[in-house]
Amino acid sequence: MKRRIFGSLVLLSTVAALLAGAFSSVLYYRLYARQAKLELRTIASLVTRDQHLVGGDYSDLIREALSAVEYDLRVTVVDSSGKVLADSHADPSTLEEHGSRPEIREALESGTGEELRHSDTLSQDTYYYTLRLPDGRVARFSRPINSIYAIFFSTLPALCFVLAAVFLLAWAVARMLTGRILAPVEGEAQHLKDSLLDGVEYRATPGIYEELSPFVLTIRQISQELDQHIDELKRERDAIGVITENMHEGLILLDREMKVLSINSGARQFLGEETAVDKGRHILEYTRDLELIDHIRTAMETGDPLSFDQQRDGRYDRYFISPVQTEDGALSGALVLIVDITREKQADIARREFTSNVSHELKTPLTTIKGFGEMLDEGLITKPADVKKYGGLINQESVRLLGMINDLLRLSRIEEGAGVSLSKVNLRDCAQRAQQQLARQIEERGVTVTVEGDAVLRADGGYLDELVFNLLENAVKYNKAGGRVEIQLGTEGRSAVLTVKDTGVGIPEGDQARVFERFYRVDPSRSKDRGGSGLGLAIVKHIVELFGGAIDLQSQVGEGTEITVRIPIREE
Incomplete structure (x- = not known):
């Protein structure tokens, strides 16, 4: 504002000085021209009034006229036809006729x-x-008169000096006036600023520009409203920041140049960038994942949202990319949401594997039963010994199929936690009952089974019997001939501990994490020969999880396997 007022005053003064100079030049030229014309008419009248022209001799007239002035005067005498009779500057015979001249x-x-x-x-x-002239001829008197341009340029040095003086004077006066005019306004502005910063009510300074009071009060009111809106925006921003920072999902907001406007800690973890990077940087400074960058570009170019899955370091992530557009449809950026779908993927993989395994496990005995049944039905087997043999195979596969179905039903009941009845259970009794049930297999394999210790807890006796039975059955089934199985019982803190250790074939390290999955077998061919549904250890795992316990496996190929189960001891 100060510069505008100062500049306006200086410009106004300069323009006024220029106009005054131009007006003075025009006025001076008019006065100068009028005086020159008057002087020439006077000289002409005087020299022609008393002249007695005889025989066409005009030399006295010309001489008298030239002697009366000090400037360049030219006298020409022309007859009525326009012929030049005499001239003070040239030979009349060389001059053209002047009859067409307006003044003649x-x-x-x-x-x-x-x-x-x-x-x-x-x-x-x-x-x-x-x-x-009295004789009818015409005497013409002429003199040069400086043009207005010549007058202007002759006075230009003086005019420039005057303009410079006027400009300096105008600059000084404008500076002084600007300071005087704006001093009260600047004082009131500072007063208003101090009032807003101190939070006190503003009152205009008495006697100084009272007209500014409504204006300043309006500014104060607008400032208070802006402060309220800013505080609300800060609260909303902080609330959104707390929410996004505590999200398990990753959230990234990009502008149309793919620069990061906002990114939460979850997104940095997904991208593998734990250290914070300043906002406003390109997404490439957070990740070098070209697949993600290409999908973001595609979504922003097409304007359509898209999603894709990505596997990294044993984890599955799903990316949702949505372009952000203004009301008029212009692209303003993109929103990227990252979700960990590892559990869903693993569950889907397990479901597919389970479906495949169930189909395979059910198909094998059914195929055997169907094949032998068709042979018996078509009379291809007639000998009593063969009928007995193949009938026994059909019965064996039926028992296997029924056992598998029962195991699936039990596993389903365990997952649902159905039929749980809590009572005091001694794991030593469970181990002894399992040993009795597997006595024939133990004797056939020549395996020595020992039970040591004791552990009592509150749980479902039927589920614990099944847990110990399955562990002991696996230890006997996959043991070496003449091997050993040690069952150790005890307590650790508030947990009952059951350990089953065998001297069997062992489990390779790469298979140890999957032996508790349904239908998983380390060596399918060998497992088929030894029977079983492939659900035993899966049932064990689900029973342990049902009672809030944990299971641990340690094994070395050729030396044996040790499985430890810990189940919390419940209070009555």
Whole structure:
């Protein structure tokens, strides 16, 4: 504001000085031209009044006229036909006729005439004054008159000096006036600023620009409203920041140049960038994942949202990319949401594997039963010994199929936690009952089974019997002939501990993490020969999880396997 006022005053003063100079030049030129014309008419009248022209001799007239002035005066005498009879500057015979000149025609008609003509070559004006002499001829008197441009340029140095003086004076006066005008306004502005910062009510300074009070009060009111809106936006921003920072999902907001406007800690973890990077940087500074970058570009170019899955370091992530558009449809950026779908993927993989395994496990005995049944039905087997043999195989596969179905039903009941009845259970009793049930297999394999220790807890006795049975059955089934199985019982803190250790074939390290999956077998061919549904250890795992316990496996190929189960001891 100060600069505008100062500049306006200086400009106004400069323009006024220029206009005054131009007006003075025009006025001076007019006065100068009028004086020159008057002087020439006076000289012409004087020298022609007392002249007695005899025999066409005009030398006295010309001489008297030239002697009366000190400037360049030219006298020409022309007869009524326009022929030049005498001239003070040239031989009359060399001059053309002047009958067509306006001032000559005017003098012949009215007695006097005048004309002002400009010469571009000489850059000056020439004034002509004519008088009709008593003998009918015309005397023309002419003198040069400086043009207005010549006058202007002759006075230009003085004019420039005056303009410079005026400009300096205007600058000083404008500076002084600007300071005086704005001093009260600046004082009130500082007063208003101090009032807003201190939170006190603003009151205009008495006697100084009272007209500013409504204006300043309006500013104060707007400032208070802006402060309220800013505080609300800060609260909303902080709330959104807390929410996004505590999200398990990753959230990234990009502008249309793919620069990061906002990114939460979850997104940095997904991208593998734990250290914070300043906002406003390109997404490439957070990740070098070209697949993600290409999908973001595609979504922003097409304007359509898209999603894709990505596997990295044993984890599955799903990316949702949504372009953000303004009301008029212009692209303003993109929103990227990252979700960990590892559990869903693993569950889907397990479901597919389970479906495949169930189909395979059910198909094998059914195929055997169907094949032998068709042979018996078509009379291909007639010998009593063969009928007995193949009938026994059909019965064996039926028992296997029924056992598998029962195991699946039990596993389903365990997952649902159905039929749980809590009572005091001694794991030593469970181990002894399992040993009795597997006595024939133990004797056939020549395996020695020992039970040591004791552990009592509150749980479902039927589920614990099944847990111990399955562990002991696996230890006997996959043991070496003449091997050993040690069952150790005890407590650790508030947990009952069951350990089953065998001297069997062992489990390779790469298979140890999957032996508790349904239908998983380390060696399918060997497992088929030894029977079983492939659900035993899966049932064990689900029973342990049902009672809030944990299971641990340690094994070395060729040396044996040790499985430890810990189940919390419940209070009555």
